Structure formats: C-alpha cells, structure tokens
Amino acid sequence: MKIVFFAAKPYDNQSFTRLAGAYPQLELEFWEAELSAKTAAYVTDTEAVCAFVSSDVTAPVLEVLHDRGVKLVLMRCAGFNNVDLETATRLGIRVMRVPGYSPEAVAEHAMALALAVGRKLHKAYIKVRENNFSLQGLLGVNFFGKTAGIVGTGKIGAAMAKICHGFGMRVLAYDVYHNPDLPFAEYVELDELLAQSDLISLHCPLTDSTYHMINLQSIQKMKDGVILVNTSRGGLIKTDDLIAGIRENKFFGVGLDVYEEETPNVFENREDEILMHSTTARLLSFPNVIVTSHQGFFTDEALEAIATTTLNNAMAYLKGEKAGTELN
Secondary structure, three states: OEEEEOOOOHHHHHHHHHHHOOOOOOEEEEOOOOOOHHHHOOOOOOOEEEEOOOOOEOHHHHHHHHHOOOOEEEEOOOOOOOEOHHHHHHOOOEEEOOOOOOHHHHHHHHHHHHHHHHOOHHHHHHHHHOOOOOOOOOOOOOOOOOEEEEEOOOHHHHHHHHHHHHOOOEEEEEOOOOOOOOOOOEEOOHHHHHHHOOEEEEOOOOOOOOOOOEOHHHHHOOOOOEEEEEOOOHHHEOHHHHHHHHHOOOEEEEEEOOOOOOOOOOOOEEOOEEOOOOHHHHHOOOOOEEEOOOOOOOOHHHHHHHHHHHHHHHHHHHHOOOOOOEOO
16 A cells, blocks of 8 residues: 655654565655645555644545545544544545654653743853853742643643652643543642643643633633643644733743644745744744744654554554544
8 A cells, every 4th residue: 555645754754664664565655745735636546645733634635635546544643633534534534643652752842841941941051152151030940849730631641740740749630531540630620720830731632622722811810920831732822812921921931832823834934024923933032932843742752653653554444454543
C-alpha cells in the first residue's frame, strides 16, 4: 500500500524511513506540500495519505481524496478537530490517529515553559549574552508549596500532574473523567480550580465545549499573578482576551506552545509584508510571555512512537483488523 505523507518535514522522513524496513507491505512517499484540495488532486495510485494536526482535512479536501481513490487518512498526531469525520464516514474513508505517543514529552515541555516564565529564564539568557549579570528584573516565584491546576487529566495532563506533585505542589484537577492514577489530585469544578491555582496548565482536547474556555470571564476568576501554560490546542484560549488580561497585569507569566492562528505561515512574510496583524505575533511583544513553535511533542522518543503507531495503523487497516485508534 502506498502512503503519501503531506507536510512532511526532514525529521518525519528520518523517523518513518528508519522503521520502514519492518513494513515491506508499505510504500512511503514524502511530500513537503500542505494537504489542500489543490495538492490532493495530485495524488495518484494511492490508497492512503498521512496528515498532521495543522492539515486541512475538511469536506472539500476529502471529496478530492475520495475521487483520487484514497480510502485511509492516517493522522500522525492525537488531535483531529481539523478532520470532517462525518464527510469521511459518508465517503467510506477510514480515519486513524496516534492517540498517545509520548505524554511525558509534552508534559515536560509544559513544565519547562512554566519554569521559564516563573524564573524569567528568557530574559536572563538575553541579559547574560549581553554581558549583563544584573539581577534587576529577574525576580521569580517558587512552585514548591503552591497550587497547580491541571485542566484535563488524560495521559498528558496526568503526566503534568505527576511532575507538579513531584515539585511539592498541591494539585487540583478538572476533568469529566477522574483519573484513578492520580490519588494525590483533588478534582474540583473549573471555577474553583481557576480561583485557587498559582499555575494553570491546559491539557484538554478542542471541542465545542472547550473552545475559548479561557476568556475574559474565566481570566477574571483567576488569581492575580497566575502562570498560564497551554501545550494542548490554541483554540482553548481566546487570544484577544488573553492579551487584555496580560495588559491588566493579571498574569505573572504565560507560556504557549500552541496558538489560535497556528498555521505554517503564522510568522512568515506574505507578499513581502510581515503579518503584523497576527494576534499571535502581538503576544511576542510582552516580556512575560514565551511562545514556542508547537514543539512539545518534538523528542526522539515521541517521533519514534508516532512513526510506529502510524505504520501499525496502516498495517491494521491492510489486514482488516481493529487497532483501537480509529475515529470512524
């Protein structure tokens, strides 16, 4: 079975090619192009395509893929809010994902962001590079003895909760489902978590109910001087409201690995004009905000796990078996 990988980066090529020898039934072809209705039209003699969390897998794209004979969409990620599952099902296209690859990788990055803004490491790094060893403006905060609020306690949220617990923090959690692996966590309502937490870390999927869950109203319920971290989905936060909260000095710091306008060109030039209108770019103007490039998953271990699960998904489809990763 031939699989075309869209938006393939060099590290995708390396991680998948490294394992390809163990899957002789699969032919892998890597394209740099993003998946769209236009690029999908170039697919030939292909039964499966592999997409990423930022790919366009909406109805028009699926219609083109269906016309080109594609029967399987492999998401090499956990998120699938960019996939029109209803259309895929109607067209008979199976969609599979990687529900968990290295939850510790994302959780560790979330804590790295929290520590960086909590101890102002980004400012210290710049000062010392300029031969300025003054401590002025670098006063930080302890996490030991403070309260961490974990919103979403699936695999990644649970890993973050354990890290916070290891730091000697009281851990509050909010989730529809209570994770039995977190006996030290206190499950509370979201409003209570917002009001009591010194560190709030978001680890929930993007759904209709969680879209813009961090907004003016929820921000007003938070403690003054709170640290907010998001390594989950950009749409969980209403960016304009976050900016308003930052301007009102509500936050000690904010660490973001995802953002609402997350596209491959969010910070790039377009027609020789820098995207100054981007609200994400506006966040970079604040000294207590750190933005990283959706790299929470980006470790050797995670890439190997993603490749392994994706290829195993393809093999399960070929054999007519259930992998437990199907979305439809």
